[in-house]
Amino acid sequence: MRLITHNMLQCHVKGCTTNNFPLQIQDAELETLEAEFNPGFVQRLIPKLHWGALYHTAVSLGIEDLPEQMPEEVTEDLLRAIHKVALETRVKEGKAVCLGCGHVYPISNGIPNMLLQDNEV
Amino acid sequence: MIKLKQLESELTQVTKFREPKVQLEQYPTTAHLAASMLYTAATTYEDIEDASVVDLGVGCGMLTCASGILGAAYNVGVDVDPEALEQARDNCDRFELDADLVNLDVQELVVPADDDEHGFRLTQRLSADTVVMNPPFGTKSNKGIDMVFLQAAAGIAERAIYSLHKTSTRDFILRKAQSWGLKGEVVAELRYNIEASYKFHKKKSVDVEVDFLRFEVE
Numbered sequence: 001m002r003l004i005t006h007n008m009l010q011c012h013v014k015g016c017t018t019n020n021f022p023l024q025i026q027d028a029e030l031e032t033l034e035a036e037f038n039p040g041f042v043q044r045l046i047p048k049l050h051w052g053a054l055y056h057t058a059v060s061l062g063i064e065d066l067p068e069q070m071p072e073e074v075t076e077d078l079l080r081a082i083h084k085v086a087l088e089t090r091v092k093e094g095k096a097v098c099l100g101c102g103h104v105y106p107i108s109n110g111i112p113n114m115l116l117q118d119n120e121v
Numbered sequence: 122m123i124k125l126k127q128l129e130s131e132l133t134q135v136t137k138f139r140e141p142k143v144q145l146e147q148y149p150t151t152a153h154l155a156a157s158m159l160y161t162a163a164t165t166y167e168d169i170e171d172a173s174v175v176d177l178g179v180g181c182g183m184l185t186c187a188s189g190i191l192g193a194a195y196n197v198g199v200d201v202d203p204e205a206l207e208q209a210r211d212n213c214d215r216f217e218l219d220a221d222l223v224n225l226d227v228q229e230l231v232v233p234a235d236d237d238e239h240g241f242r243l244t245q246r247l248s249a250d251t252v253v254m255n256p257p258f259g260t261k262s263n264k265g266i267d268m269v270f271l272q273a274a275a276g277i278a279e280r281a282i283y284s285l286h287k288t289s290t291r292d293f294i295l296r297k298a299q300s301w302g303l304k305g306e307v308v309a310e311l312r313y314n315i316e317a318s319y320k321f322h323k324k325k326s327v328d329v330e331v332d333f334l335r336f337e338v339e
Contacts, residue, residue, distance in 0.1 A: 001221050001222075001223070002219075002221055004195065004221075005197060005221040005223065007246070008245060008246040008247045008248065009223070009245055009246070009247075010244075010245060010246060012229060012244035012245065021246070033219070035219055038171060038194050040171060041171055041173075041194040041195070045173075048248055050246070087195070090221075109207070109210065110210070110221075110222070111203070111206050111207075111210070111222045111223065111224055112223055112224065113203070113224045114223060114224055114225040114245075115201070115224055115225065115226060116226075116229065121229055
């Protein structure tokens with residue numbers, strides 16, 4: 001799972017509505033795989049990203065390539081940084097933990113398990 | 122861009138469900154069907170190349186592989202079945218495609234919401250330019266599941282949705298879709314050849330009349 005995908009997932013346990021995003025990544029085994037840089041795509045992606053979630057998640061994983069505030073001016077350096085963080089950094093193993101209710105979503109072989117038990121839906 | 126024939130030929134390498142699960146209606150999407158669908162989406166409507174694409178009910182990954190080969194910038198496949206996802210992963214690896222896979226029940230994606238103009242919201246923040254899917258037809262104990270998939274797709278897609286539905290329910294689907302802000306059109310009428318993947322199929326294969334639909338997000 002790349003961080004762009006993590007940016008779109010939240011806790012969906014029934015009744016868990018506060019602090020359910022972003023999920024905190026723990027015990028992460030990270031992998032960086034080079035991907036083709038598509039500046040037009042990254043530019044279009046910016047307004048859809050939750051910047052705070054991306055920034056704080058990256059920092060929690062020891063990645064400090066992004067500015068804390070989304071800069072007003074979009075430079076190629078910024079596009080490349082977003083590309084690297086959101087589209088090249090992936091969580092191979094670990095877990096995504098809800099800071100609201102504590103639910104743990106395991107990540108195995110890069111695939112987050114977002115399935116809930118019957119009583120959580 | 123790759124030629125249609127070549128795309129189809131590439132996609133024949135995608136492996137089918139090893140042990141299809143009846144309750145999930147895991148009929149494989151054929152290479153021919155996937156190539157026709159995604160090639161049309163890419164060339165006639167320009168909805169694939171450089172776009173973000175979500176595949177709901179990704180299964181073995183047939184549509185996602187086609188989307189990746191046609192140059193989508195970002196692919197995500199969602200499925201309830203972890204075994205199917207492992208297979209989708211292998212199939213994406215075969216083409217060296219970067220697709221993210223998420224183990225999620227599409228039926229848990231949609232919840233009613235009175236304050237929404239279309240009456241529902243998503244439980245996740247998933248969004249993409251384009252959604253592609255070959256949803257379960259909902260002919261067994263899960264009647265209406267195809268409409269849940271379409272509703273989820275309506276919440277995710279910002280541009281267009283490509284989907285397959287039984288021709289017999291066309292009018293109902295187009296009307297429902299309109300109430301969710303989707304303008305649907307029939308791109309092609311197909312005969313979907315469901316091979317006798319399950320023991321309860323007495324005939325060798327069953328043909329179902331299926332619409333290939335495109336929905337534009339209004």
